[in-house]
Amino acid sequence: MNAQVHGAHLEVKGLTKRFGGLIAVKDVGFSVNGGEILGLIGPNGSGKSTVMKLIMGIERPDAGSVRIKGVEVAGWPSHRIARLGAGMVFQHSRPLHRQTVLENITLALLPDKLRRLFPDPENEARARAIAERVGLGHVLDRRPSTLPFADLRKMEIAKAIARDPQVVLVDEPFAGLTSRETAAFSQLVTDLRDDGRAVLLVDHNVKSVAALVDRVFAMYVGERIAEGTADEVMRNETVRRVYLGGSIETAARPESSFRDTTPFLEVKNLNVFYGKAQAVENVSIHVHQGEFVSVVGLNGAGKTTLFNAISGVLPYSGEIRREGKPLGGLTPAAIARGGIVQCPEGRELFGDMTVRENLDLGGQHVTREESEKRMQWLFDLFPILEQRQAQTAGTLSGGEQQMLTIARALMMNPALLILDEPTLGLAPVILEQLSKALERLRQTTPITVLLGEQNVTFALPHADRVYVLEHARIVWEGDPSRFAAEAGTGYL
Template sequence: MTEPRLVVSKLHKRFGGLIAVKGLDLSLYPGEILGLIGPNGSGKSTVMQMIMGIVPPTAGQIMLDGRNIAGKPIYEIARAGIGIVFQHSRPLRLQTVLENILLGLLPDRIDRLRPPAGALDRARAIGAECGLGAVLDRMPGTLAFADLRRMEMAKAIARDPQVVLIDEPFAGLTRGEVEDFSELIGRFRDHGRAVMLVDHNVKSIASLADRVVALYLGEKIAEGSPVQVMRNETVRRVYLGGGIETHERPEAEIAAHKVLLRVDAVSLFYGKAQALDAVSLTVHEGEFVSIVGLNGAGKTSLFNAISGLVPFRGTIAWDGVVRSGESAASIARSGIVQCPETRELFGSMSVAENLELAGQKFSESEKVARLAWLHELFPILQARGEQEARTLSGGEQQMLAIARSLMLKPRLLILDEPTLGLAPVILGQLSEALRRLRETTDITVLLGEQNVTFALPHADRVYVLEHARIVWQGSPARFAAEAGEGYL
């Protein structure tokens, strides 16, 4: 490791008024794995796309072996020695696995379409190296999800790149498959390739990478060994928030109430990718339960299963009755209301119209009373009543999304990442609203959060979701004592 193979200097990317990457400097050496981490919206994927030429940088340099490739066409960058493994598999579905790999060995000239001598043997060797030896003659559509990901790896290295960019390699994989892929990526390094790795599975990156760069809102906030970066106070604050406070109610008080929601051994797949693996949990009536986990852990998938938005295996019992084949609308009418991470407001409708639409099943007097209560909970919504929802700030939109969900008078309110991308002053207002809900109503809340310091003060019980599985459960106080240190 004498000279870096790839050097990024003052890299900047603007999408309209949004600065996605700001003044980024980083280097990547031969025989090294560099992990790129950060919450959603940090700019990780944008950095990889600029290096590969998928999007042009607004400013800055990308030097590959001393040559500036910033803004060059993708094919030139690929010829120069950079390969990328995308998160989503994109095979040629009418060709076998072997033929998909062989495509990367063909000359990239229109007048030379025949594979060179030895290409077939080379393709078989690459397939075997990536764990595909037994499925080379099969069609991509018949492969397991992990084998599809292996094929994407094989396609990328068929052109013998010296720099390999790998986006979310561990998404949708089981624990055993994550270990297999870590070994495969490690072999790329052993062969002298420079590897840049992006994934939400921070622990897997930390166990594999030689160095880690942490991004937040497009800027580098830390760089160093995995241990150094994971212990960095700025990184921990970005992922965890500030200091941990807990205010759980006595366990006996919660246990005295009936179980309102029971999730038993629920597994969920998106195609062949596993998003949940035998997840079980219980929520008592009136209880506030927090599901904490990093992005990609499976929180949204769990909530979508409970809300009837996606099919799943296992059982979900609501108020003592096992659900079976109910529509999402029926589930919502029964009292389970989800406030999604994406908010899903009607942007061209006013704040008042969004709320009135949610309260259309109530009598006029009940609707007026409900609106008055919500305006007391979120005063800004009354002041913004005639304003179109799409013109609100991010924090105001989040308040409206929560208020619209509460307008439906839910028995169980599911809040999915309500703090995502919000300023500290807004977090304080949301925290105060949850405190009032907890102290003045009998509502039950299931909160999914990456921000531990927001989630724990509003929790009676905590589940930690990691890589599609529940890996810890207990009281917030126990989490602070036992699990908090190992969360990242």
């Protein structure tokens, strides 16, 4: 090791990464001291996750230097970088599903495959302590697939800090979390800083990032565009234009303006059970032809279950009708072919297929000509997808994948489009684009939309009518303008 006196735990200089002709990261440099949080922001696809992967050695830099506590690690394999003292909380969690929470954390403690063969009581005790610290003490023996979303994220943090890293990289910790969970997570990240670690944090939740970080580094198409305090960076003209965008404004139409006597979709007294647990309880909702309806609810409230029942992929009791005719008994494929298209929360893209192939699959039930027209329209809506037609979906950035999922659903020319948490992982400026796209759909097509969101700042402006789903039940229904006064607590 160089005997340099080094303030910065992490120091990056001239970092560059190419994927074929694309320069994903170009000449990026910054440093993060121990006891400091640096926020990394930028629109979808600007290279944030790639920067983290380059630091962690998951991708190999084409040029540049990465120093961890003064040691040059650029080009090292990731297990050596991890051993030296860097840990990463990934954007998408990938737990070992056959192992328990405790086992997942214990395994993360052991860098070497060989040592995993020998159970070590000391390691287990340490894993328990870490689990307690992140708030997983009560679910140690559960398998990851049975955990709520927020606990899965906590498990990723536990794994990342298992080996006591001095540099912690955290990629989109708040995506999909409620405001209360976000507060708890912010505390965890603050604790990491107060331990004296250097933290690099990426997230699109601008408010939470600003409240948490000491400094912000903003990127756009792989390059630095601004750096400074959160305040300075958010006021920066370029950042405002390419990242923050403008505000969302649309207007609700009164229910009386929809003149169909039989609503397009009618759900009556719906009940869905997973084993003994009731996920949807006596839910009744309706959506008129052409209406935009939002179902607002926190994680685990039952939104996805409700949508899955409508799509025919779950058994239920009660009645679901489309234009008066029961959907019960139809296969999910028949329901989808009929034009009820669900855009799933879990993305479900074909990762090894290209962007174009994924879209073509979405368009296979409309005519060739219609499919070409739609594709062009979607490329106008999401220009990045046009540029990335030949890229495999699995290598797209988080936000790009989300855009592709929505675009693929729109390729099917749906009569009813069900959007399940479409805003997850999207940069503010892309939210604005999506918002404009929905508004254009609303004004120029007969499409009907059912939107599930916990992000009320997006759900309300895009709804003619709103339902609130809490603990499997509908607890409120009304006009978006009445939401804040009557149902807003816990959401706003």
